[in-house]
Amino acid sequence: MAKEEYAIGLDLGGTKILAGLVDRTGRLIARKQLPTHAEEGEKAVIERVLSATHDVLSASGIHPEKVRGVGIASAGVINSDSGEVIFASNLGWRNVPIGTLIGQRFGLPVHLFNDANAAAIAEWLWGAGVGxxxxxxxxxxxxxxxxxxxxxxxxxxxxxxxxxxxxxxxxxxxxxxxxxxxxxxxxxxxxxxxxxxxxxxxxxxxxxxxxxxxxxxxxxxxxxxxxxxxxxxxxxxxxxxxxxxxxxxxxxxxxxxxxxxxxxxxxxxxxxxxxxxxxxxxxxxxxxxxxxxxxxxxxxSQIGVEAGVMGAAGGFFENLYCKN
Ligand SMILES: [Zn+2]
Missing domain, CATH: 3.30.420.40 (ATPase, nucleotide binding domain)
Known part of the structure; x- marks a missing residue:
């Protein structure tokens, strides 16, 4: 196992976008929070998601090559394979290919989770479900x-x-x-x-x-x-x-x-x-x-408001999917 392993987690909420760079031990190395302002429309929100991702990467000082991927936690109906938010009422989104957009911008693998699944991963890896x-x-x-x-x-x-x-x-x-x-x-x-x-x-x-x-x-x-x-x-x-x-x-x-x-x-x-x-x-x-x-x-639960970010990132550290 590589000594240094990192992943980025993104939590897309109705009021705020939270991005964090997390290491394998569950340390949040850098975080960036921006207001969602969903009323400004899809394009503006996507721009803020990309900018928050960029900001945690640069604030952390970690070389992108050491980052395994970007995990996204979103409410609503998602398709994790296509990386699409199919429907999220809190964001006002329908069929938004946020995974593809982030992947193209940062050249990293992207995985989309529903928010409860992301929080579950965080609790399982580092919180109340350890062991x-x-x-x-x-x-x-x-x-x-x-x-x-x-x-x-x-x-x-x-x-x-x-x-x-x-x-x-x-x-x-x-x-x-x-x-x-x-x-x-x-x-x-x-x-x-x-x-x-x-x-x-x-x-x-x-x-x-x-x-x-x-x-x-x-x-x-x-x-x-x-x-x-x-x-x-x-x-x-x-x-x-x-x-x-x-x-x-x-x-x-x-x-x-x-x-x-x-x-x-x-x-x-x-x-x-x-x-x-x-x-x-x-x-x-x-x-x-x-x-x-x-x-x-x-x-x-033991992990607080950052559970979505932590778990979405944590998905890159464990082989925890039924499908694979
Ligand atoms: Zn119902």
Whole structure:
């Protein structure tokens, strides 16, 4: 193994583009963050992605020959083979060949991941999944997603879209989801679901106008709600715990399917992990054959907001794909 190995990770988010140069041990050598400004259109965003990539390379002082490739973590539907973002609502992108564009500009191999898969790689290589061969990373933020490491391989599926955990149905008769299915987990357990549940509750309780203003302005976010719930505000604790209950139902399904050693929960909503994690565990264990669930550890993520960048880069350090 080469002594020095590096890769670049890019996290394409709706609010920010984050680029980082990472070494094999998971050290972030250089990072560059730019605002996405998706409203300025595809071309402008692509230009910023290229410029952030260029900047981390030059800031790191690492010769491009020592860089194994560029990994890209993107939300939405991607095709990792063609390097295309097929559809990403947070970027307003349809069929953008970002992988090809970066490859042409920098002359490096490029691999595209969905963001949950990238974060899963980071947790597996350097975070809460170290030392395991069967780990599932679940992200709970605006939506719900998962990255599955099974028998030491990242499960990508046909085109890199495996792990759409948020769209497994936990109620066949539940509300219609934007995906076409009914009763999808993310309609009960995501940040968006928590915000909606709080809005409904406050409306029914005729709460003081200050809270209603927050809701109307869209400022009663899952983050604000989680903080209030953690502080013991009874209007919010039950709703947050309810989300944990639903996540536990989904987690039980994952255990039956994949027999994992550890379930790692990350994403912004898990800031309330003190409330959520016990609920997740209880609801999961209530639904599993004890022999399957007893040994499963349920933990919070260890890699922070840079998980997307770290994991997208980390994909170049391990042979972790099912396909190859
Ligand atoms: Zn759905």
């Amino acid at each position: 395991t061969r069967n780990m599932i990373y679940v992200t709970v933020s605006t939506g719900v997603g998962a990255g599955i490491v099974s028998d030491g391989r990242l499960v990508l599926g046909r085109d890199g879209s495996a792990g759409e955990f948020g769209h497994i149905s936990i109620d066949w008769n539940g509300p219609q989801c934007r995906c076409g299915n009914r009763g999808c987990l993310e309609n009960y357990a995501s940040g968006t679901a928590i915000e909606n549940a709080v809005s409904r509750k406050l409306a029914s309780m005729k709460e003081p106008v200050t809270d209603r203003i927050l809701v109307e302005k869209g400022e009663l976010t899952a983050k604000v709600i989680s903080e209030a719930a953690l502080a013991g505000d009874p209007r919010f604790t039950e709703i947050v715990k309810q989300a944990g209950f639903y996540l536990g139902i989904g987690a039980a399904n994952l255990i039956y399917l994949f027999n994992p050693e550890v379930l790692v929960f990350g994403g912004g909503v898990m800031n309330a992990s003190a409330l959520l994690l016990p609920e997740i565990e209880k609801s999961m264990r209530d639904r599993c054959i004890p022999g399957l669930a007893n040994e499963v550890r349920v933990v919070t």
